[in-house]
Amino acid sequence: QLQLVESGGDLVQPGGSLRLSCVASGFSVDDYSIAWFRQAPGKGREGVSCSSHFGDITNYEDSVRGRFTISRNNAANTVFLQMDSLKPEDTAIYYCAAKTSPFCGGFQPLEFTYWGQGTQVTVSS
Numbered sequence: 001q002l003q004l005v006e007s008g009g010d011l012v013q014p015g016g017s018l019r020l021s022c023v024a025s026g027f028s029v030d031d032y033s034i035a036w037f038r039q040a041p042g043k044g045r046e047g048v049s050c051s052s053h054f055g056d057i058t059n060y061e062d063s064v065r066g067r068f069t070i071s072r073n074n075a076a077n078t079v080f081l082q083m084d085s086l087k088p089e090d091t092a093i094y095y096c097a098a099k100t101s102p103f104c105g106g107f108q109p110l111e112f113t114y115w116g117q118g119t120q121v122t123v124s125s
Contacts, residue, residue: 002026002114004096009119012086016123020081022096022116030074032114033099035107036081038092038121045095045109049081053102063089086123093118 008020022034035050049070050059058070069082079096097112105111 002098004098004114004116006094006096006116006119009094009121011122011124013125014087014123016086017082017084018086018121020083020094020096020119020121022079022081024077024079024098027098027114028074029072029077029079029098031100033101033104033107034070034072034079035097035099035104035112036070036079037095037097037109038090039095039118040089040092043092047107047109048094050104050107051079052104053100057104059104059107083121086121088123090121091123092121094121 003025005023033053036048037045038048039045048061051070067085071080095118096116098114099112
């Protein structure tokens with residue numbers, strides 16, 4: 001059974017940092033392109049960052065570029081999202097997702113087949 005499990009969400013003050021983890025089971029992350037999405041209350045799901053099948057291409061949504069970093073540990077079958085300089089507008093449920101395409105492209109949610117259950121990130125003082 002293919003499964004993705006996110007963890008690492010928390011309440012953090014503005015300017016703080018968090019590291020989200022996405023652990024895969026039932027498949028190898030190095031065979032998939034993996035992305036992080038987020039969904040804030042009352043808003044649609046938006047792509048945040050994506051790491052391609054080859055692990056050498058990353059795409060970032062404009063508002064997080066320079067603050068968020070995606071990385072992989074293929075041996076641990078895990079993908080991370082390091083989030084620095086967090087802002088209140090980063091508050092959302094964060095999801096990881098996988099697709100078999102070797103390219104991230106525009107990393108729209110409909111392109112991704114497998115999804116985790118999400119982890120809550122709240123940025124507030």
